[in-house]
Amino acid sequence: MKPLPVSPLAPNKKQILTPIAGCRMASRKARIYYDGRCDMLLMAFDPGTTVAGVLTSNQMSSPSINWCRKHLSSGTARGLVVNAGNANSFTGAHGVIACAETAKSAAAVLRCEPKEIMIASTGVIGEPIRYERIIENLPAAQAGLVDDAWEIAAATIMTTDTFAKMASRTAIIHGEAVKINGIAKGSGMIAPNMATTLSFIVTDAKLPSSFLKTLLTRGIERSFNLITVDSDQSTNDMAMMFATCKSGPQNIKISTTKDPALRDFRRQLYDLLHDLAIQVVSDGEGASKLVSVAVSGAASTLAAKRIAMSIANSPLVKTAIAGGDANWGRIVMAVGKSGEKANQDKLSIAIGGIEVASNGMRVESYDESKVANHMNNKNIDIAVDVGVARGRSKVWTCDLTHKYLEINADYRS
Amino acid sequence: MKPLPVSPLAPNKKQILTPIAGCRMASRKARIYYDGRCDMLLMAFDPGTTVAGVLTSNQMSSPSINWCRKHLSSGTARGLVVNAGNANSFTGAHGVIACAETAKSAAAVLRCEPKEIMIASTGVIGEPIRYERIIENLPAAQAGLVDDAWEIAAATIMTTDTFAKMASRTAIIHGEAVKINGIAKGSGMIAPNMATTLSFIVTDAKLPSSFLKTLLTRGIERSFNLITVDSDQSTNDMAMMFATCKSGPQNIKISTTKDPALRDFRRQLYDLLHDLAIQVVSDGEGASKLVSVAVSGAASTLAAKRIAMSIANSPLVKTAIAGGDANWGRIVMAVGKSGEKANQDKLSIAIGGIEVASNGMRVESYDESKVANHMNNKNIDIAVDVGVARGRSKVWTCDLTHKYLEINADYRS
Numbered sequence: 001m002k003p004l005p006v007s008p009l010a011p012n013k014k015q016i017l018t019p020i021a022g023c024r025m026a027s028r029k030a031r032i033y034y035d036g037r038c039d040m041l042l043m044a045f046d047p048g049t050t051v052a053g054v055l056t057s058n059q060m061s062s063p064s065i066n067w068c069r070k071h072l073s074s075g076t077a078r079g080l081v082v083n084a085g086n087a088n089s090f091t092g093a094h095g096v097i098a099c100a101e102t103a104k105s106a107a108a109v110l111r112c113e114p115k116e117i118m119i120a121s122t123g124v125i126g127e128p129i130r131y132e133r134i135i136e137n138l139p140a141a142q143a144g145l146v147d148d149a150w151e152i153a154a155a156t157i158m159t160t161d162t163f164a165k166m167a168s169r170t171a172i173i174h175g176e177a178v179k180i181n182g183i184a185k186g187s188g189m190i191a192p193n194m195a196t197t198l199s200f201i202v203t204d205a206k207l208p209s210s211f212l213k214t215l216l217t218r219g220i221e222r223s224f225n226l227i228t229v230d231s232d233q234s235t236n237d238m239a240m241m242f243a244t245c246k247s248g249p250q251n252i253k254i255s256t257t258k259d260p261a262l263r264d265f266r267r268q269l270y271d272l273l274h275d276l277a278i279q280v281v282s283d284g285e286g287a288s289k290l291v292s293v294a295v296s297g298a299a300s301t302l303a304a305k306r307i308a309m310s311i312a313n314s315p316l317v318k319t320a321i322a323g324g325d326a327n328w329g330r331i332v333m334a335v336g337k338s339g340e341k342a343n344q345d346k347l348s349i350a351i352g353g354i355e356v357a358s359n360g361m362r363v364e365s366y367d368e369s370k371v372a373n374h375m376n377n378k379n380i381d382i383a384v385d386v387g388v389a390r391g392r393s394k395v396w397t398c399d400l401t402h403k404y405l406e407i408n409a410d411y412r413s
Numbered sequence: 414m415k416p417l418p419v420s421p422l423a424p425n426k427k428q429i430l431t432p433i434a435g436c437r438m439a440s441r442k443a444r445i446y447y448d449g450r451c452d453m454l455l456m457a458f459d460p461g462t463t464v465a466g467v468l469t470s471n472q473m474s475s476p477s478i479n480w481c482r483k484h485l486s487s488g489t490a491r492g493l494v495v496n497a498g499n500a501n502s503f504t505g506a507h508g509v510i511a512c513a514e515t516a517k518s519a520a521a522v523l524r525c526e527p528k529e530i531m532i533a534s535t536g537v538i539g540e541p542i543r544y545e546r547i548i549e550n551l552p553a554a555q556a557g558l559v560d561d562a563w564e565i566a567a568a569t570i571m572t573t574d575t576f577a578k579m580a581s582r583t584a585i586i587h588g589e590a591v592k593i594n595g596i597a598k599g600s601g602m603i604a605p606n607m608a609t610t611l612s613f614i615v616t617d618a619k620l621p622s623s624f625l626k627t628l629l630t631r632g633i634e635r636s637f638n639l640i641t642v643d644s645d646q647s648t649n650d651m652a653m654m655f656a657t658c659k660s661g662p663q664n665i666k667i668s669t670t671k672d673p674a675l676r677d678f679r680r681q682l683y684d685l686l687h688d689l690a691i692q693v694v695s696d697g698e699g700a701s702k703l704v705s706v707a708v709s710g711a712a713s714t715l716a717a718k719r720i721a722m723s724i725a726n727s728p729l730v731k732t733a734i735a736g737g738d739a740n741w742g743r744i745v746m747a748v749g750k751s752g753e754k755a756n757q758d759k760l761s762i763a764i765g766g767i768e769v770a771s772n773g774m775r776v777e778s779y780d781e782s783k784v785a786n787h788m789n790n791k792n793i794d795i796a797v798d799v800g801v802a803r804g805r806s807k808v809w810t811c812d813l814t815h816k817y818l819e820i821n822a823d824y825r826s
Contacts, residue, residue, distance in 0.1 A: 060749030060757055090745045090757070092774030125742025126775050315728070315813075316821055323822025329538025332503045336473030344473055344503070361505030362539050400728075402815050408729055409736025 004407065009282035009290050009378060009398070010163040017150035017168045017181045020204045022046035022244030024145035027156040028137040032130060033085025033123065038156040040134055042141040043080040043200070044110050049244045051077035051118065052212035054220050056237035062089035064119045065236060067099040071115045075209030077242060078112035080200065081119050081134065082157050084185070087236045088121040088129040098131035105135040109142035120198050122185060122236055123159055154183035157198055160407055161187045165279040171205070171268035174261050178205035178248040182272050186280040197224060197280050199239045201272070204247035205265065207254075214257045215269055216241045223273035226305070226395045227281040239273075281396045286403030289321055290396065291380045298391035303340040305393035307386060310338035318400035324375045326368075328356050335384060346387025353381065417820065422695035422703050422791060422811070423576040430563035430581045430594045433617045435459035435657030437558035440569040441550040445543060446498025446536065451569040453547055455554040456493040456613070457523050462657045464490035464531065465625035467633050469650035475502035477532040478649060480512040484528045488622030490655060491525035493613065494532050494547065495570050497598070500649045501534040501542040511544035518548040522555035533611050535598060535649055536572055567596035570611055573820055574600045578692040584618070584681035587674050591618035591661040595685050599693040610637060610693050612652045614685070617660035618678065620667075627670045628682055629654045636686035639718070639808045640694040641725050652686075694809045699816030702734055703809065704793045711804035716753040718806035720799060723751035731813035737788040739781075741769050748799060759800025766794065 025043045033039035053072045055065050081102055088095045103114040110117070121129065154164035165184040170177050186197025201216070220239055254261050282290050293312045298304035311317055314334040320327035328349050335342050348358040352374025356366050374380065380399075438456045446452035466485045468478050494515055501508045516527040523530070534542065567577035578597040583590050599610025614629070633652055667674050695703050706725045711717035724730055727747040733740035741762050748755050761771040765787025769779050787793065793812075 057752075058746065058749035059752070059755055060745050060760075087742070090742060090760075090770070090774060092758075092772065094774070125745055126770065127742075128774075315817075319818050319821040322818065325822065329500070329503065329540075332473050332538055333471065336471035339470075339472070342472055345505075347473075347503075357503070357539065359505065361503060361507070361541075400818065402818055404728075405732050405735065405813065405815055405818070408732040409738065 004160065004162045006162045007283045007287055009287055011279060011282070015166050015168050017166050018179070019147035020179050020181055020202050020244060021246035022049060022204060023202050023242070024147045025149050025153045026141040026144040026146065027149065027152045028141050030083065030133045030137045032083045032133060038152060039084045040137055040141070041080070041082040041153050041156045042106065042138065042145070043153070044142070044145050045078050045242055046244055046246070047078065049077055049242050050075055050207060050209040050212060051240065051242050052209050052216050053118070053238055053240040054217055058237070060090060062087055062121060062236045063091070063095040063099045064088055064121045065238060067103065067119050068238060068240070071118070074115060076116060077118050078116040079106050079110045079118070080240070081106050081117060082198065083121050083129070083134055084157050084159050085123040086121060086127055086129040087123045087125045089125045089236055091126065091128050094128045098129050102131050102134055105138050109138045118240060120236070120238055122157065122198055150181060150183065157183065157185040159185065159187065160285055161185050161283050163283060165276055165283070167272045167275040167279070169268035169272045171265040173205060173265055174249045174252050176248045178203060178265065180269055180272055182276050184276040184280055187283050187285050197237060199224070199276055201239070201241040203241070203243050204245070205243055206245040206248055206250055207243045211257050212241045212243055215266060219270045219273040222270050223277035224280070226393070227277045227397065278396060281398055284398035285407045286401040286405070287398030288401055289378055289380050289399040291321055291382065291398060292394060292396050294381070294383045294392070294394040295386065296383070296392040297385040297387045297389065299341045299389050300391040301393055302391070304391040305395065307335055307338045307340050307342070307384070308393050308395040310334045311382065311384065312395050312397035315400055318397065321375070321380055322399035322401045324372070326351050326356065326371045326375050331382065331384060332357070335386060341386070341388045343387035348385045348387070350383040351375070351381070352377070417573065417575045419575045420696045420700055422700055424692065424695070428579050428581050430579050431592070432560035433592050433594055433615050433657060434659035435462060435617060436615050436655070437560045438562050438566045439554040439557040439559065440562065440565045441554050443496065443546045443550045445496045445546060451565065452497045453550055453554070454495040454566050454569045455519065455551065455558070456566070457555070457558050458491050458655055459657055459659070460491065462490055462655050463488055463620060463622040463625060464653065464655050465622050465629055466531070466651055466653040467630055471650070473503060475500055475534060475649045476508040476512045477501055477534045478651060480516065480532050481651060481653070484531070487528060489529060490531050491529040492519050492523045492531070493653070494519050494530060495611065496534050496542070496547055497570050497572050498536040499534060499540055499542040500536045500538045502538045502649055504539065504541050507541045511542050515544050515547055518551050522551045531653060533649070533651055535570065535611055563594060563596065570596065570598040572598065572600065573698055574598050574696050576696060578689055578696070580685045580688040580692070582681040582685045584678040586618060586678055587662045587665050589661045591616060591678065593682055593685055595689050597689040597693055600696050600698050610650055612637070612689055614652070614654040614682070616654070616656050617658070618656055619658035619661055619663055620656045624670050625654045625656055628679060632683045632686040635683050636690040637693070639806070640690045641722060641808065641810050691809060694811055697811035698820045699814040699818070700811030701814055702791055702793050702812040704734055704795065704811060705807060705809050707794070707796045707805070707807040708799065709796070709805040710798040710800045710802065711806070712754045712801050713804040714806055715804070717804040718808065720748055720751045720753050720755065720797070721806050721808040723747045724795065724797065725808050725810035728813055731810065734788070734793055735812035735814045737785070739764050739769065739784045739788050744795065744797060745770070748797060754801045755799035756801055761798045761800070763796040764788070764794070765790070
């Protein structure tokens with residue numbers, strides 16, 4: 001499998017991620033994926049680092065998910081081992097042993113307990129993972145730990161991704177600056193239901209695990225759970241957030257995550273998560289267009305999200321967008337099949353801000369050439385009002401192209 | 414838009430549909446679809462014909478669906494007008510008038526009441542239908558009514574279909590033979606939720622409308638509601654069944670649809686509906702392989718169906734099948750994302766009868782070349798046991814190919 005050309009929707013400008021105190025990393029070529037590229041990431045955190053995670057709701061969750069689910073409860077972490085190329089999923093007892101042995105060896109090189117090691121895997125499902133290759137590489141990884149290799153780290157966890165996904169923000173807590181860095185991977189098998197894709201967020205702020213959990217869960221709802229590439233949901237999805245507690249206020253009591261002191265941190269974290277999520281959907285397999293679907297007038301926020309997802313996941317809508325066809329009849333169909341309440345006589349649809357349908361029929365006077373122009377853009381905006389109440393939601397997807405089929409018709413070879 | 418090459422999955426042998434007493438038909442070139450082909454069908458039924466229908470559950474249902482919903486309640490029908498090329502959907506008051514005017518004119522030529530006329534439309538959504546062209550053609554259609562033009566009728570209602578879908582059965586009721594003929598159309602925008610696609614069934618048996626309704630609903634559950642092409646569900650789906658009451662026992666009381674006298678009729682009707690449904694999925698847009706997905710061991714029949722549909726609708730599974738890749742890891746993923754109960758440690762998967770995974774991991778010894786051979790077939794069989802209880806269901810789909818994208822990227826031009 002050769003690397004794919006970079007997505008036309010990749011951000012023009014890379015964000016530079018600077019070191020976060022208490023966090024170091026190293027990438028290795030462990031030959032789990034194809035030869036010649038880094039496919040194994042070790043992250044090391046100083047003692048006192050807190051952690052929280054949001055894990056896939058796919059019932060066929062991998063042993064790495066189960067390992068993290070079990071050990072996240074302690075709320076602290078010292079290390080993270082991620083590999084690309086093999087999901088270590090549906091591999092029976094072998095997969096469970098792989099996790100335990102990897103954690104044990106990582107704990108030995110980082111001088112901590114195995115339960116303080118988090119594990120993530122991404123890649124092919126059902127093939128036994130050669131975890132001994134990961135273990136062999138751990139001492140060299142430990143020896144090579146540095147604090148400024150974020151871009152290599154982001155590239156290491158990629159599978160069919162065509163670019164490394166990174167974001168960084170600075171937030172102010174009680175007048176002191178703290179940092180948040182995040183990396184993510186994801187390209188196909190992307191549909192929302194808890195932390196789709198892998199993403200790892202690190203901050204130097206001093207925050208308890210319970211706060212991380214709340215903030216991450218809410219942030220994911222506003223970001224990764226609002227994107228879809230193909231409606232398929234991975235067995236290995238996770239988002240994890242680590243706080244090294246090295247910077248910012250050390251002795252000020254913050255009572256809850258709603259404390260005004262965290263207002264800026266919340267905002268910056270949600271913005272960073274949204275940024276990463278948009279990067280993931282911009283790298284949707286074969287994507288040539290980034291599509292936003294905003295639904296208003298629904299019975300509730302959840303109803304609006306379901307309608308938006310019904311549109312965003314419709315193969316007929318996505319194929320029309322790939323073909324530059326403003327086929328809004330298919331949007332009507334997708335609204336209808338969602339099963340959520342919609343008032344046909346009040347339904348309106350705008351494409352690129354131009355209203356093409358209102359009150360249950362097409363707008364006679366709309367300028368087709370303007371809509372056609374918009375359809376040639378890289379960014380397509382669809383807005384639908386279903387005329388029932390005030391629920392609204394906005395989701396992001398990409399178009400369905402020949403390249404998606406090419407990438408996925410023979411992924412394993 | 415040019416006609417597409419015939420699907421490689423089309424049945425080798427056409428079924429010949431012979432006349433049914435009390436039922437005549439005529440096709441016309443009304444220029445609703447593209448020039449030069451029949452796109453309007455008139456069917457006429459003798460007085461005394463009973464009727465029942467199963468209509469789409471899409472909330473954006475077209476005026477034709479609403480018209481039929483209203484008038485099916487009488488249980489009798491004298492005529493059916495179907496057009497291809499325009500769905501008369503999401504066209505506001507114009508669409509409602511189109512139905513009423515068409516029914517009025519058809520009633521005039523057939524000498525009956527407008528409420529005895531059923532109406533169906535299929536094609537593009539959101540474009541006002543030029544129903545005056547249908548009305549203009551009604552007198553000539555009436556003058557041309559014959560009892561043996563089933564194949565032309567089946568071809569007239571096609572849109573992106575590549576072959577006409579027909580089926581015929583003979584059933585015995587109390588020792589007397591009755592006939593059942595059926596035609597259907599459907600190729601894309603096909604997902605189950607009540608009578609996906611258009612299908613019209615006619616029998617000469619003497620059966621009350623209430624019986625037709627029960628038998629059709631149950632038959633649809635076992636046929637059209639078990640197929641999916643692309644998970645998209647039309648605004649215009651309907652199945653309708655007419656009984657001219659001309660043949661078979663005329664004076665024997667049949668108490669309920671469970672009456673043993675109807676056993677053969679039920680079996681033949683269900684078999685005919687299943688036949689038509691398989692023809693529809695065999696003509697799935699761009700399909701090169703017909704895929705059956707059998708799920709067993711589920712918590713209930715409904716759970717089994719949902720898991721099977723999750724597999725059958727997964728773009729990653731469908732794309733792998735198109736590429737001849739027995740990527741069963743994606744089947745595991747699709748089982749997991751269904752949300753239905755499954756026991757990972759007991760899960761087993763067979764492809765083409767060869768067990769590739771069991772007890773939560775791959776079968777070490779399976780013969781990959783045999784599986785690869787099966788993947789080259791036109792018919793792919795997937796069987797999954799989820800190891801929970803005894804619920805089972807089997808659904809049918811097709812692969813997702815480049816041709817699907819070609820057909821749908823610019824359908825309107």
